[in-house]
Amino acid sequence: IACVDKGVLNVLSGNRPHQGYVLRCGRLDFESISVLPHPGEDDSAPSVWLALDEVADPQNLGSLLRSAHFLGGGGAKVGILVCSKNSAPPSPVVSAASAGALELCEVYETSNLPRILKRAAEDGFRILGAAAEAPAGLTDADGNAITCTDLSSCVTKSDAPLVLVLGSEGHGLRNLVARACTGFVRIPGAAVPSAIDNDDADGLAPSAGVDSLNVGVTGAILLW
Numbered sequence: 005i006a007c008v009d010k011g012v013l014n015v016l017s018g019n020r021p022h023q024g025y026v027l028r029c030g031r032l033d034f035e036s037i038s039v040l041p042h043p044g045e046d047d048s049a050p051s052v053w054l055a056l057d058e059v060a061d062p063q064n065l066g067s068l069l070r071s072a073h074f075l076g077g078g079g080a081k082v083g084i085l086v087c088s089k090n091s092a093p094p095s096p097v098v099s100a101a102s103a104g105a106l107e108l109c110e111v112y113e114t115s116n117l118p119r120i121l122k123r124a125a126e127d128g129f130r131i132l133g134a135a136a137e138a139p140a141g142l143t144d145a146d147g148n149a150i151t152c153t154d155l156s157s158c159v160t161k162s163d164a165p166l167v168l169v170l171g172s173e174g175h176g177l178r179n180l181v182a183r184a185c186t187g188f189v190r191i192p193g194a195a196v197p198s199a200i201d202n203d204d205a206d207g208l209a210p211s212a213g214v215d216s217l218n219v220g221v222t223g224a225i226l227l228w
Contacts, residue, residue: 020096032094032106034086034113040124043165050083051165052076053129054227057117057181058090058172059219065092066101067220068170073105075227082227085120088113090172121184124167132158133169133177133185134222142183152188155226168226170219191217191225 016026041049054072059065069084076082091113092098099106114120125131138152169185171177177185193216217225 017096021100034088034094034111036088037085037112037114038120040083040085040120040127040129040167042127042129044128049165050076050081052081052227053083053085053124053165053167054223055085055117055121055167055169056087056091057169057177058087058175059170060090060092061173061219062092062095062097063101064173064218064220066098066103066106068223069098069102069105069109069111071220071224071227073102073109075224084109084111085117085167086111086113087117088115118178118180118184121167121169121181125184125186128164129167130164131167131169131184131186133182133188134171134190134226135177135182135188136190136216138188139179139182144186150185150187152190154192155189156192158189168223170223170226173219189226191222 010024013022013024013026016022016028040053043049043051054068056065056068059068065086072082072084094106094111102109121131135152138150142150144150169177169181171181182188216222
């Protein structure tokens, strides 16, 4: 431990807020994984996973890690899976946004998210993608069309482990990732009086000007 003046701390932290402390440490890497462990075969395996499809904003990644750690009882019950490419890497920004959860959570990465999701579905996982609508023409094993369900109507299945899949900022789920999902869930916005379309059946329209939530907020709501 070395006691230095504030100027040295400012330089070491790149003039970012440091609260009077700077820790020099080694690089933090995410562990690669190709198959999600099933809780039925491994008692230590999480029963809920949060899969992030190319979430590139470090603030959003940090927020999601914080939510997963807090709502997962210290990170023990929620596994976290990210893409090895086009995703925010572990960094001081992610750590700060996660309130330190980055250093406490076990985060895994994969180079092929669609493949690992398909394998998880075959192993009995329920794969729920967060989306406004389900992709057209997508059907289940029985040939029935897969639809998108409001969160309030989504039925919890305690006998099946769950993977929640969140898409990137602005683009949502990639097509191959969406097609690996076994269902979809959305968080409906509050309806407001419509001043644009008076022919609307109930005179209501989605919240004007905002049609979705930040991915960090979406993840927290769905995990809760």
